[in-house]
Amino acid sequence: MKQVLIYNGQEYAVEIDPLPDGRFRAAIGGHVYVLNGQRDASGTWSLAFDDGRRVLAHVAASGEGWIAQLNGQIYRVSPPSPVKRRGATRSGSGSLDAQMPGQVTAVLVQDGDRISRGQTLVILEAMKMELRVTAPADGIAAQVLVSAGQVVERGQRLVELRADE
Amino acid sequence: MITLHKCLIANRGEIAVRIIRACRELGIASAAVYSDADSHALHTRLADEAHHIGESSPAASYLNTHALIVTALHAGCDCLHPGYGFLSENADFVQQVLDSGLTWIGPSPSTIRAMGVKTEARALMQSAGVPVVPGFQSDTASEDDLIAAAHEIGYPLMVKAAGGGGGKGIRVVRSANSVADAITSARREALNAFGDPRLFLERYVEAGHHIEAQIVGDTHGNIVHLFERECSVQRRHQKIIEESPSPLLTAETRYAVGQAAVAAARAVDYVSAGTVEFIADRSGQFYFLEMNTRLQVEHPVTEMITGLDLVRLQFMIAARQPLPFAQTDLRQHGHAIECRLYAEDPASGFLPATGTILKFAPPFMPGVRIDAGVESGSVISHHYDPMIAKVIAHASTRADAIARLKNALRELVLLGPETNRAFLLALLDHPDFAAGRIHTAYIDAHLSELLPAAPDLPDAALIALALEQAAAPFGRAVDSDQGASMADPWSTHDGFRLRQRAQEPQ
Numbered sequence A: 001m002k003q004v005l006i007y008n009g010q011e012y013a014v015e016i017d018p019l020p021d022g023r024f025r026a027a028i029g030g031h032v033y034v035l036n037g038q039r040d041a042s043g044t045w046s047l048a049f050d051d052g053r054r055v056l057a058h059v060a061a062s063g064e065g066w067i068a069q070l071n072g073q074i075y076r077v078s079p080p081s082p083v084k085r086r087g088a089t090r091s092g093s094g095s096l097d098a099q100m101p102g103q104v105t106a107v108l109v110q111d112g113d114r115i116s117r118g119q120t121l122v123i124l125e126a127m128k129m130e131l132r133v134t135a136p137a138d139g140i141a142a143q144v145l146v147s148a149g150q151v152v153e154r155g156q157r158l159v160e161l162r163a164d165e
Numbered sequence B: 001m002i003t004l005h006k007c008l009i010a011n012r013g014e015i016a017v018r019i020i021r022a023c024r025e026l027g028i029a030s031a032a033v034y035s036d037a038d039s040h041a042l043h044t045r046l047a048d049e050a051h052h053i054g055e056s057s058p059a060a061s062y063l064n065t066h067a068l069i070v071t072a073l074h075a076g077c078d079c080l081h082p083g084y085g086f087l088s089e090n091a092d093f094v095q096q097v098l099d100s101g102l103t104w105i106g107p108s109p110s111t112i113r114a115m116g117v118k119t120e121a122r123a124l125m126q127s128a129g130v131p132v133v134p135g136f137q138s139d140t141a142s143e144d145d146l147i148a149a150a151h152e153i154g155y156p157l158m159v160k161a162a163g164g165g166g167g168k169g170i171r172v173v174r175s176a177n178s179v180a181d182a183i184t185s186a187r188r189e190a191l192n193a194f195g196d197p198r199l200f201l202e203r204y205v206e207a208g209h210h211i212e213a214q215i216v217g218d219t220h221g222n223i224v225h226l227f228e229r230e231c232s233v234q235r236r237h238q239k240i241i242e243e244s245p246s247p248l249l250t251a252e253t254r255y256a257v258g259q260a261a262v263a264a265a266r267a268v269d270y271v272s273a274g275t276v277e278f279i280a281d282r283s284g285q286f287y288f289l290e291m292n293t294r295l296q297v298e299h300p301v302t303e304m305i306t307g308l309d310l311v312r313l314q315f316m317i318a319a320r321q322p323l324p325f326a327q328t329d330l331r332q333h334g335h336a337i338e339c340r341l342y343a344e345d346p347a348s349g350f351l352p353a354t355g356t357i358l359k360f361a362p363p364f365m366p367g368v369r370i371d372a373g374v375e376s377g378s379v380i381s382h383h384y385d386p387m388i389a390k391v392i393a394h395a396s397t398r399a400d401a402i403a404r405l406k407n408a409l410r411e412l413v414l415l416g417p418e419t420n421r422a423f424l425l426a427l428l429d430h431p432d433f434a435a436g437r438i439h440t441a442y443i444d445a446h447l448s449e450l451l452p453a454a455p456d457l458p459d460a461a462l463i464a465l466a467l468e469q470a471a472a473p474f475g476r477a478v479d480s481d482q483g484a485s486m487a488d489p490w491s492t493h494d495g496f497r498l499r500q501r502a503q504e505p506q
Helices: B013-026 B042-046 B065-074 B091-099 B109-116 B118-127 B143-153 B176-194 B251-267 B299-306 B310-318 B398-411 B421-429 B459-471 B481-487 B495-503
Strands: A002-007 A010-018 A024-028 A031-039 A044-049 A054-062 A065-070 A073-078 A095-097 A102-107 A120-126 A129-134 A139-144 A157-162 B006-009 B029-035 B049-054 B079-081 B157-161 B171-173 B199-203 B209-217 B223-235 B238-244 B272-280 B286-292 B335-342 B359-361 B368-372 B387-395 B413-415
Touching: A002 A065, A002 B459, A010 B459, A024 B459, A031 B459, A044 B459, A054 B359, A054 B413, A054 B459, A065 B413, A065 B459, A073 B421, A073 B459, A120 A157, B006 B013, B006 B065, B013 B029, B013 B042, B013 B310, B013 B368, B013 B387, B029 B042, B029 B065, B042 B049, B049 B065, B065 B079, B065 B091, B079 B310, B091 B109, B109 B118, B109 B286, B118 B199, B118 B251, B118 B286, B143 B157, B143 B176, B143 B199, B157 B176, B171 B176, B176 B199, B209 B251, B209 B286, B209 B310, B223 B251, B223 B299, B238 B299, B238 B421, B251 B272, B251 B286, B272 B310, B299 B310, B299 B335, B299 B368, B299 B387, B335 B398, B335 B421, B368 B398, B387 B398, B398 B421
Parallel strands: B006 B029, B006 B079, B029 B049
Antiparallel strands: A002 A010, A002 A073, A010 A024, A024 A031, A031 A044, A044 A054, A054 A065, A065 A073, A095 A157, A102 A120, A120 A129, A139 A157, B157 B171, B157 B199, B209 B223, B209 B272, B223 B238, B238 B335, B272 B286, B335 B387, B359 B413, B368 B387
């Protein structure tokens, strides 16, 4: 069975097939591995390769994908669906989104205000940290969607922008 | 001497857990408090009792002085431990605690007041013969006075909040034309964070090392130091890695730092555990920065090299027992080093990360201590500090302690929000860290080269992930009830993403 995963923006493919003796055959590129794979109830895979090599992989489902930890290193992967990973900061299509979850401590702009690149529009605070959300370009603050004191999620839209005609 | 029976723990997270365990060893009952967000938190479930004190925001719960005292009295507590942060250095709260007949596990309100305003602490230390950084302080200074004083001190200099701490309200100013801006923004931040807009100026010690000395004093007039910690690995004035002994200090400077710390503590009749912070330049010249009148986050470093239990000592001192040792009984044994694991994303400017900890499994290893307030299933919310755990390693030499800490960090299973683990490992691997050359401005100046690149996906990871996907298609974890709902891609915060996608063709 062929599995495709997206890691760090790239597609990775592996062909995995069970063998009659309970082991697996895994083909990645031109490389073929034969291994035993055991999963415990908490999601830790113990991989035993036929050359004796052992690997512990801690795996959990998260959001739209999975997370794996091997040797202290974290790998976040997603299925190759059109669902995008979260974390877009500015949509580029004329809006500003919250880069972190938190509370809006100040809104420094009003609907229709002319704004210039770098100008602070909204101040967010979370966990002892202040984040200034600034205008990515000159333009107009078409619509302000949050108010001071409001709690916002990561990715929530703060301000709609439009180009200055 | 008095006997303490039941302690209200006015804190959350790892330090609340730490205090609950100390209480248990001492035979003191523990009463935890919790906010809405912490109703299932580890400290809430671990304590002998737990009492709800308010909504999730700190102001409504862990900073709610009235609710804390009423809860303590109602629960029949005879003492209150504040942990660190929150109300631990709030002298008015301490006075209320004392007035309500409870024993405060910490220094007196007058000590806290004397050290709480940084400008007053500086003046007091100067008169006690403790060296302070050249600077300017005046409670009545206008913006123009501050700017004039800044020109006199010269650049670079630091603008600091008089009522501050925790890295807030601090600006480094490198030239005259940015000083006015720095004063304005530091003042706003200080007012928001501490309700106190007063500022002071200090010459900026270039490439300074953060050296602090742990001190303890009892109610019988005994004050000793428990040696130094070096906490120079900082990002934006937040400590990341702390160790003892300091790789910078010579035996002579170490002795002098200890003496200065004891003199500083004596000047305010210090009772309980506290920390005197210094900044040291490369030549080993050191200056008083501030005194933290509470337990520190990094206290385990001192515990590991001295073999003492600082929280236990705090309870003993509060019970008016004399210190069970003298200065000459104390030694630094081996080397201890701590790092702070934070829920934050180094790749996006260290923005705080939130979410559920899907799996947390600390390793069991010799010489390793992990202080955590979380477990599998805990939620990291935006309400509180993003620290997940402290990982501390102790070994006979610094190099061995570093190797041990790296090993522990790698073996610790931690799946969930983004963390700074890879960044910590990169720091611990860095030759400048190995050589003890990291100063307090180093990380911010070298950030881009310190950020580890995303590693390639090893074949074993791909195989394990593919096996998991085959066992649990469409993101639904097998064998896990909670996994299924968390993994549902349509359950959380997706509205904005759908909108965003819909806009793309335009």
